[in-house]
Amino acid sequence: MKSSEILFPTTIFTNNLLTGEGVKNDTRRLADVDTIFANQPALKEMDRQQTIYRVSSFLPVRENTSGGLFFGITTLYPGKVGDEYFITKGHYHSHVDTAEFYWGVEGEGMLILMDLERNVWAERMFPGSLHYIPGKVAHRVANTGYRNLVFSACWPSDAGHDYDSIARDGFAKRLLDMDGVPTLR
Ligand code: PAN
Ligand code: ZN
Numbered sequence: 001m002k003s004s005e006i007l008f009p010t011t012i013f014t015n016n017l018l019t020g021e022g023v024k025n026d027t028r029r030l031a032d033v034d035t036i037f038a039n040q041p042a043l044k045e046m047d048r049q050q051t052i053y054r055v056s057s058f059l060p061v062r063e064n065t066s067g068g069l070f071f072g073i074t075t076l077y078p079g080k081v082g083d084e085y086f087i088t089k090g091h092y093h094s095h096v097d098t099a100e101f102y103w104g105v106e107g108e109g110m111l112i113l114m115d116l117e118r119n120v121w122a123e124r125m126f127p128g129s130l131h132y133i134p135g136k137v138a139h140r141v142a143n144t145g146y147r148n149l150v151f152s153a154c155w156p157s158d159a160g161h162d163y164d165s166i167a168r169d170g171f172a173k174r175l176l177d178m179d180g181v182p183t184l185r
Helices: 030-036 040-044 164-169
Strands: 011-014 017-020 023-029 051-058 069-076 100-106 109-115 120-125 130-133 137-143 149-156 175-178 181-184
Touching: 017 023, 017 051, 017 069, 023 030, 030 040, 030 051, 030 164, 069 137, 100 137, 109 130, 120 181, 137 149, 137 164
Parallel strands: none
Antiparallel strands: 011 017, 023 051, 051 069, 069 149, 100 130, 100 149, 109 120, 109 137, 175 181
């Protein structure tokens, strides 16, 4: 019984990292995500052990629990492979109808979205930008700036991640640095 008790939270969110119960930290190195980039010759010249992004997630319930929520914070480092900005892998949700919130915390970037008909568009990300990602929309983020891009996310615990469709078919457009201007091509 928690009646009248005053509790301290089990999980703390400071310096863009989570600590405490139910926290999972993942690191994605260039070697883990190299197939997502178009310019494979440029990639061969790069340090494949460098970290591209880190994800700190708070998973307070079991994966696939209906009605629950997950929370995450991603730090995406600045850089490019050829003309293509560093990006997250990107995914549809396995339960394709489930939506998600992203919001910008630090740095500058672009949220790249693709619907099931493979139409691609993007939203600018900056500290305070808030993004509602509807169901049936694949999502990935690019860092278009010179410092870390940090963003948070909240998604249903039964959403799941379908990485395979994106690994197989990619996004229909890439975000490239065209003379200093982020451009979808
Ligand atoms: C986010 C992402 C996170 C990393 O928490 O999982 O930013 O991107 P990838 O999962 O595409 O590598 C989210 O969208 N959760 O659903
Ligand atoms: Zn997602």
